[in-house]
Amino acid sequence: MIRKSSNYFLLLLLLMTGFACKTKDDLEAFKEAEYSLKQIDQIKVNGIDLLNKKRAEDFSFSDAAVLFSAFSENKLNATSTLGLNVELGEGNEDRTMTVTQMKWQLLLDEEKALSGIVNEPVELKQGLNLLTLSSPLAFSEENGGASLKKLLKLATVLNKEGDKPHVTLQIKPTIQTSVGPFELPAFISIKK
Secondary structure (H helix, E strand, O other): OHHHHHHHHHHHHHHHHHHHHHHHHHHHHHHHOEEEEEEEEEEEEOOEEOOOOOOHHHOOHHHHHHHHHHHHOOOEEEEEEEEEEEEOOOOOOOOEEEEEEEEEEEEEOOEEEEEEEEOOOEEEEOEEEEEEEEEEEEEOEEOOEEOHHHHHHHHHHHHOOOOOOOEEEEEEEEEEEOOEEEEOOOOEEEEO
């Protein structure tokens, strides 16, 4: 009886080791992957579609009031549909990864302007991944409030006019593994 129990224990130990090795290989593949943003199909902030807004005149008075109020309180919420391309490299094309949570930040001229967190599970795979994400937006703060300077820089980027700042999007995913969730230790930069 003891011999049978030790055999089951050994089998269980071998299975756990196999899952841990596969998880480690999956983590390495996605950590080393190349990420690029291929398309943006939707950006709504507090229910207002920003892709259709190119000039200040495109915002109604009620749009402006909603956005100003949310910005003043630094309580903006965004919903967007993004096309994220993942290149895993040779030999890793069949791997998938479940991201249970994703911290993100937008840098303008290497300074953090916006940040947020996505709490919806997302499945990533090789190739184009269409992701619909919802996240609170938090502007970096100056003097106890949202930074108007960062908002103006962001508006310059969206308008594509004038001397544009350098923009970097970074993500820091928490990945579901066989032994539980694991947060990557550093942000991954995504190129446009």
